[in-house]
Amino acid sequence: MEEKCFFLYKGLKKPLVFKGLKGKYIYYAGGSFAGTMVLGIILSKVIGFFVGIVLALGIGAGLIWNVFRLQKTKGLFNKTLTKNEIFMMPVRIKLKQKYKPK
Numbered sequence: 490m491e492e493k494c495f496f497l498y499k500g501l502k503k504p505l506v507f508k509g510l511k512g513k514y515i516y517y518a519g520g521s522f523a524g525t526m527v528l529g530i531i532l533s534k535v536i537g538f539f540v541g542i543v544l545a546l547g548i549g550a551g552l553i554w555n556v557f558r559l560q561k562t563k564g565l566f567n568k569t570l571t572k573n574e575i576f577m578m579p580v581r582i583k584l585k586q587k588y589k590p591k
Contacts, residue, residue, distance in 0.1 A: 510556070532544055
């Protein structure tokens, strides 16, 4: 039997990439897939085999689509923007007016 190989590409200072997913989103997609498998088993026992499997596949496809959407909109790194603070190490200065760069 022939073994299947999947290549995980990681370059210098680049995130881990697998099937179009990068970094932490690989784990999110894996968790969504595993959750869909468990949900499929539960729904097939409760509702009925075919209806439960179809419903679980629909929910799983939505979860995977959401992971790709999150990757596209949020990116790999979450950075919050504070509009009324200037950070000068180690002091934090609060501004009374909004800071407008020239």
